[in-house]
Amino acid sequence: MHSTLLEELMENGFVVIEDFLTSEETEELYKAGRTLCMEAPKSDRIIFSTVNSEKQQSKESYFLESGNKVRYFFEEGAIGENGELLVDPMCALNKVGHALHVENDTFKKITFSNRIKEICWQLNYRKPAVCQSMYIYKHPGIGGEVIAHQDAWFLHTEPSTAIGFWFALEDTTLQNGCLQFIKGSHKSGVHRRFMRNPDVTDQEFLLYDRPAPIYPTSNFIPVTVKKGTCIIIHGQVVHKSDHNRSTKSRHAYTFHVIETDNTIYSEANWLQPPKDEPFPLLYERKD
Structure with a gap:
């Protein structure tokens, strides 16, 4: 007997759906990223760096104000001391975010497709909204590490409802920085929060509320997938990706969905919608 999508997500913390995108859709998203x-x-x-975040985007209003815009974040190894590019412009970006799902028709089409709505329906979301989206490059050689984390650190709701949709636009391998998960780790609560600093006089706009948890490397399971695959990520599952040590890039498109029905979105989250621009809904169940 096959387990349902919801059962698999609640058991493992992630679900892999192969061939979710057609080859044409995959190519269209990839070209849009280029x-x-x-x-x-x-x-x-x-x-942008998750390893040296205290030095980088934490002081930048550019990052804080990107929730309803398309903004560009470069790799640490791509920029020199005076802001000059050290690499080919086609290989310099870490990611682009965080409103591609609203501002770019190519990404909007996939994000608000009936397939996405069907998955959220199967996961029992009543009034799901898309809160952010990103195109992630993971270029050869300079594609940076993404530290072990839970998405709920950044997108905290009460109760916890965030899920990620992650689309491989190229084949992922252990060498080029595939996603790695600690299966079942979503059952242990939210381990940490990344929050707006309540002290408005402090130069640090954003901060963590506690030190980083230590996750044994041996607990992670690498999940290598073919392009066109969708990985659904529970908001509390611990996951990471390593530095790209290969000669091949690992492009991906990802966005996050939260429940807005009987759910409180934390005012301390770094990402805040403008008062006149609430997060766009996928649908609203009336039953």
Whole structure:
């Protein structure tokens, strides 16, 4: 007997759906990601790093104000001391976010497709909204590590409802930084929070509420997938991706969904919708 989507997500903390995207859709998203590289700013380049976040985006209003915009974040190894590019512009970005699902028709089409709505329906969401989206590049050689984390650190709701949709636009391998999960780790609560600093006089806009948990490397299961695969990620499952040590990139598109019915979205989250622009809904159940 096959387990349902909800049962598998609640058991493991993630679900792998192969061939979710057609080859045409995968190529269309990939090309859109390449186009974003050409549209990246030529000056005032902002670096994104989960390893050195205290030095980088935590002080940047550019990051804080990206919830309803398309903004560009560069790899640490791509920018010199004076802001000059050290690599080919097509290989310089870490990611683009966080409103591609609203501002770019190619990403909007996939994000709000009936297939996505059907998955949320099967997971019993009543009034799901898309709160953020990102195109992630993971370029050869400089594609940075993403530290072990739970998405609920960043997208905290009461009760916890965040889920991620992650689409491989290229084959993922252990060498190019595939996703790695601690199966079942979503059952142990939220381990940490990444929050807006309540002290408005402090130069640090964002901070963690406690030290980083220690997750044994041996607990992680690498999940290598073919392009076109969708991975559904529970908001509390611990996952990471390593530095890209290969000669091949690992492009991906990802977005996050939260429940808005009888759910409180934390005012301390870094990502806040403008008062006149609530997170766009996928649907609203009336039954």
